Amino acid sequence: MATGPSLPEWPDGLPAPRRFRAILAIWLAIAMAIVDGAIVNIALPTITRELAITPVEAVWVVNAYQVAVLVSLLPLSALGERFGCSRIYIAGLLTFIAASVGCAAATDLPMLVASRFLQGVGGACIQAMNGPMLRFTYPRAHLGRGIGYNALVVAVASASGPTLAAMILSVGSWHWLFAVNIPIGMLSLAIGLFALPKAPSVSRAIDGSAILLNAVVFLGLFYAANGWAGGGAPASIYACAIAGGVAAIMLVRRSRGQVAPLLPVDLLRFPLLRLSYATSLLAWAAQVMAFISLPFYLEAGLGLGHVETGLLLTPWPVAMAMAAPIAGRLVERTPAALLSAIGLGLMTLGLLLLAALPAQQAPWLLVGPMLLCGAGFAFFQTPNNRTLLADAPVERSGAAGGMLAVMRLAGQSGGAVSAALVFRLAGTTSGFALVAAALLTLLAGGFCLMRLRPPGRVQTGGTSL
Numbered sequence: 001m002a003t004g005p006s007l008p009e010w011p012d013g014l015p016a017p018r019r020f021r022a023i024l025a026i027w028l029a030i031a032m033a034i035v036d037g038a039i040v041n042i043a044l045p046t047i048t049r050e051l052a053i054t055p056v057e058a059v060w061v062v063n064a065y066q067v068a069v070l071v072s073l074l075p076l077s078a079l080g081e082r083f084g085c086s087r088i089y090i091a092g093l094l095t096f097i098a099a100s101v102g103c104a105a106a107t108d109l110p111m112l113v114a115s116r117f118l119q120g121v122g123g124a125c126i127q128a129m130n131g132p133m134l135r136f137t138y139p140r141a142h143l144g145r146g147i148g149y150n151a152l153v154v155a156v157a158s159a160s161g162p163t164l165a166a167m168i169l170s171v172g173s174w175h176w177l178f179a180v181n182i183p184i185g186m187l188s189l190a191i192g193l194f195a196l197p198k199a200p201s202v203s204r205a206i207d208g209s210a211i212l213l214n215a216v217v218f219l220g221l222f223y224a225a226n227g228w229a230g231g232g233a234p235a236s237i238y239a240c241a242i243a244g245g246v247a248a249i250m251l252v253r254r255s256r257g258q259v260a261p262l263l264p265v266d267l268l269r270f271p272l273l274r275l276s277y278a279t280s281l282l283a284w285a286a287q288v289m290a291f292i293s294l295p296f297y298l299e300a301g302l303g304l305g306h307v308e309t310g311l312l313l314t315p316w317p318v319a320m321a322m323a324a325p326i327a328g329r330l331v332e333r334t335p336a337a338l339l340s341a342i343g344l345g346l347m348t349l350g351l352l353l354l355a356a357l358p359a360q361q362a363p364w365l366l367v368g369p370m371l372l373c374g375a376g377f378a379f380f381q382t383p384n385n386r387t388l389l390a391d392a393p394v395e396r397s398g399a400a401g402g403m404l405a406v407m408r409l410a411g412q413s414g415g416a417v418s419a420a421l422v423f424r425l426a427g428t429t430s431g432f433a434l435v436a437a438a439l440l441t442l443l444a445g446g447f448c449l450m451r452l453r454p455p456g457r458v459q460t461g462g463t464s465l
Helices: 018-050 060-083 085-105 109-137 140-171 175-179 181-195 208-229 234-255 271-301 306-313 315-330 336-356 363-390 394-426 432-450
Strands: none
Touching: 018 060, 018 085, 018 109, 018 140, 018 175, 018 181, 060 085, 060 109, 060 208, 060 394, 085 109, 085 175, 085 181, 085 394, 109 140, 109 363, 109 394, 140 175, 140 315, 140 363, 175 181, 208 234, 208 394, 271 306, 271 336, 271 363, 271 394, 271 432, 306 315, 306 363, 315 336, 315 363, 336 363, 336 432, 363 394, 363 432, 394 432
């Protein structure tokens, strides 16, 4: 296989205290992006009412962001390798702040949707470059704990988003939901300009045709998946699905043989990375299937109220937040594949218990399985992400970060579509969706065990951290 240009030896992380300042900047940016996504969903009814629009139109406040992220991730990853991940990260942070100003000042739906699309481009920069920034900030020996702490920040931000949105909406208009991003983003930018690592760059041309095909793939498949899940017109759904599928085939064929393709098929040639990507895709799909089906199962299937359902769902993210730093430290001295397999085994057990326990009379019985699922996912995610970041060639760090985000988003989308399919076939009151999710985690665990056979390091023509 052709390899990229050889790079000089790169420093193994940042020295303290600059490392701590860089970590703070990274945490502020990722927390801002995560909270933003959570609070917008809560605010949709308010935005619908105050802008005098329909709920269908209001969904585009969310869709515009998601489309921008999907279309931008891989091109921005390529730009990160061309110009340096830190430059793209800073540019994305600036874009996110500017777009937040536009959202906060929006007076109608077109302005809000346009600002949300621009915000999605900035969010894609933050997501795609988050992994490479961690890789170049932490010494390799401590990268696992860095990823674990990053997962803790993401979990806390996700859990606090709805509460923060409710607090803001109780005292102000929905515009303030976007305005809160501005001081957080400015603080992250001020710190990051002087503290973030200066990641390496490799001089190479940007493939415009691949960027166009990438846009057709994700736009076509996104529209088809959303239209199918919402019961849209079959003709347009199939047309978009076919267009996206054809573009995907053309993009894969174009990427073969390229040294550093936009679609990182060169990374898929390494068995360790290929199996890790498959594991990530399946595990994220399983978690989203569970998250979507559990509220229906608990309320319609087990007859629980809204308050009970909310309380019973809480142990899952809490366990994730608590277990992620532990997994990050353990992966520094334990094989990542083994830890991920154990985590997915715990998650499988938890999902099956959720589907099987007779909890109508004793809902507290579900707390244990929820904790198993959350802790199991954390023990999968942190070691798996470390493998995807640390074992990719250093000159392909941007592509590695982009693919990590793409696998997460693809898994989430696939899980949502799978949940909708299960609802159509088996209804919302049974635990069948949880069993299907358990089968996905079981398969993902099998991929983890297969990773114990290949060599743990990727041998490349470039320098590896």
